[in-house]
Amino acid sequence: MKLLIVLWLSVTILGICDGSKILGIFPVPSKSHYIIGEALLRGLAEKGHDVTMISPYTLDKPMKNYTDIVVNEVLELKEAYGPQMAEFNATFFQKANLSYHLFPAMNHAIHNSSNVRQFLKKGEKYDLCIASFIISEASFGICDSVQAPAIGMSLVGMTPFLSYHTNNPTPYSYVPNGFLGLTDEMSFWDRVKNVASSYFIEALMHFFLLPYQQKLLNTYYPNAPTIEKLMDNVDLYLMNSHTSTDFPKPLLPNIIPIGGFHVQIMDKIPEDIQNFLDKSQKGVIYFSMGSNIKGADLDQGIRNTVLNTFAKLEYDVLWKFEEDLPNKPKNVHIAKWVPQRPILMHPNVKMFITHGGLGGTVEAIHGGVPMICMPMFGDQPKNCAESAQKGYAIVVDLLGITEEKLTNAIKEIGTNPRYKEKIMLKSDLYRNQEINPMDKAIYWVEHVIRHKGAKHLKSRASSIPWCQYYLLDVAGFLLAICLIGLCITYFIIKLNLKVLCWMMQKIRGTKKCKNSGKHKIKSQFNVLIILWYFPSRHFNEYLNVDEKLWFEINELHISLKTILN
Structure with a gap:
């Protein structure tokens, strides 16, 4: 009899954690963001869970227990707004105006998508919902529709948005706003900017962004709770961050850093690129401005400067460039899409010229490749400033780039061993974590499924009025x-x-x-x-x-x- 009870309990517990139905919502039309969400859901699928992904992209190699729900409408928006996103000379107000029109259009495209509406009509129930929520909090209305507890996921580490929703302690004296390009060593005026911008974002969230998300809920999910109640029901947050790529800061117990989990999955390098890397005598410089900015979108003057500089180098150059490149130097190889993670692990890759996105920064640190950073927007200035402060990168202003500046940066990294030594130290920290970050992420996902939430980890700070929080x-x-x-x-x-x-x-x-x-x-x-x-x-x-x-x-x-x- 006791044996039967033990067997029954074992089957019940395994049934809770293995084979659970998990819904992932990663609707931002950015391939780099999708790669991070896809890595987590693929890891969960390999553990035996039945996963469904709502995003603008699909899995390259289909899996039996992995289903894609494609939001084509969001990709159409990206194509429409792409040229404006690539405006390097845009002023702050022009960027703000672009965001003002782009994000509402993107949110409507997500929730009004024919594939999403058809999926919700089925009335399926899920055991867990994982959503990328920054400026798309109404996505938790989908989680409510499938009657699943929710986990929030921050793809770019700690942001003012994540701090706002969790009330995580954020001393502005040494914790920089992730969108300013500041480090934890701030001057008086840096701290003034940090405080002013952070409180501005909090006010923006309270008076504009969340009321707008509430309107979306009322339109597409009229039976859902209020946006405040939906956010309060999110007990756990997974954060794509690690101390190697972020400044030390206080974290509440329900914010779990899992930085580096996506580098566990390696794609195969195409044969032509593999041959190019293997045959290089002096080493290879890898150049990519990420998944959102195409090489062809670069200003013609900037492109000519870069090409003229590359033509004079002894290094070979692999450039992610989506179109034909006329007058391409002999030492430059172009590719429309590059499997970045395995390339940055190749021993012949000597340095990485990047826009400073978090995904690429993590992959460069993991592979031990020093960087030349050319930040543009979002969290990129902060990532680049931190990499330069820690000694494994040089920041070059893309708008003020010249052949001399770029050449000097390449020579400095190529001849000064300090950059390689610094990044190898960070690489060792990344590789030797207390637990494999993918296993850590899966553990906490299954923890929430098993306990139907994680109220025991949630601080009271997230639900008290601000006047009480600040005493x-x-x-x-x-x-x-x-x-x-x-x-x-x-x-x-x-x-x-x-x-x-x-x-x-x-x-x-x-x-x-x-x-x-x-x-x-x-x-x-x-x-x-x-x-x-x-x-x-x-x-x-x-x-x-x-x-x-x-x-x-x-x-x-x-x-x-x-x-x-």
Whole structure:
């Protein structure tokens, strides 16, 4: 009988963790973002879970228990807004205007997608939902529709958006805003910018972004709870970050860093690229501006500068370039798409020229390849600034790039062993974590499935009002007590001075205290306080009071005692 019970419990527990239905929502039309989400869901599928992915892309090699729901409408938006995203000379206001139009259009495209609506009509239930949520919090309405507990996933590490939703302690004195390009060593004006921008984003979230997400919920998921309630139901957050690629900072127990988990999966290098890497005599420079910016979108002047610089190098160059490249130097090999992770592991790759995206930065650190960074937007300035501060990268301004600047940067990394040594140290930290980051991610996913949430890890900070979180109510109360105490003390002193003035009138026989004698009265009152506790005539030699004044004070002291007794 006991054996049967043990077998039944084992089957039940395994049934909870193995073969669970998991829904992933990664709708941003960025291949680099998709790669991270796809790596996690593929890892879960390999563990036996039945996974479904909502995204603009599909799995290259289909798996039996991995289903794609493609949001084609989002890719169409990317094609429409792509040229504007590649405007390198765009001002802050032009970028803000682009975001103002792009993100609402993207959100509507996700939730109004024919494939997504058809999927929801089936009424399937899932055991867990994992959603990339930055500026798309309404995606948790899909999680509510499939009646699944939710995990939030931050693909770019700790951001002001993640801090806002979790109320994670974020001391702005040394924790930089991830979108400013600052490090944890900030000057006074850096801290001013950091505080102002961070509070601006919090205000933007509260007064604009979340109300807009609520409108999306009302439109597409009218029976869902409010956006605040949906976010409050998210008990756990997976964060694509590690101390090797981020500044040390406080983290709540329900924010799990899993940085480096996606580098466990290696794609095969195409044969032509493999031959190019293997045959290089002096080594290879790998150049890629990520999945969002095409090489052809680079300004013609910038492109010519880069090509002229490459033509003079002794190195070979592998450039991710999506179109034909006229006047290509002999030492340059172009490819429309490059499997970046295995290439950065190749021993002949000497340096990586990159835009500084987090995925590429992680892969370069894991492979031990120093970087030349040309940040553009988002978290890229922060990633590049941190890499330069830690000594394994050089930052080159893309708008102010010249052949001389780029050549000097390449020569510095190629001849100074310090960069290689620094990044190999970080690579060792990445490779020798306390637990394999993919296993860590899967453990916490299964933990939430097993316990139907993770309320036991969630801090109360995420649900209390901001005035309580910052102790403004307590500070106000203590300030009020101090002010009341000061007022009472003031009126007591004022009353005592009036009494003292009246007694002086009685002793001297005057009708009133003269204004010119106020300072003298205050001095006498101070001495009186001492005499009240120490009525010894010997104190006159310490107080240095003349005989006449001492006589008056002594008489006043006797009179005061008589009155009070």
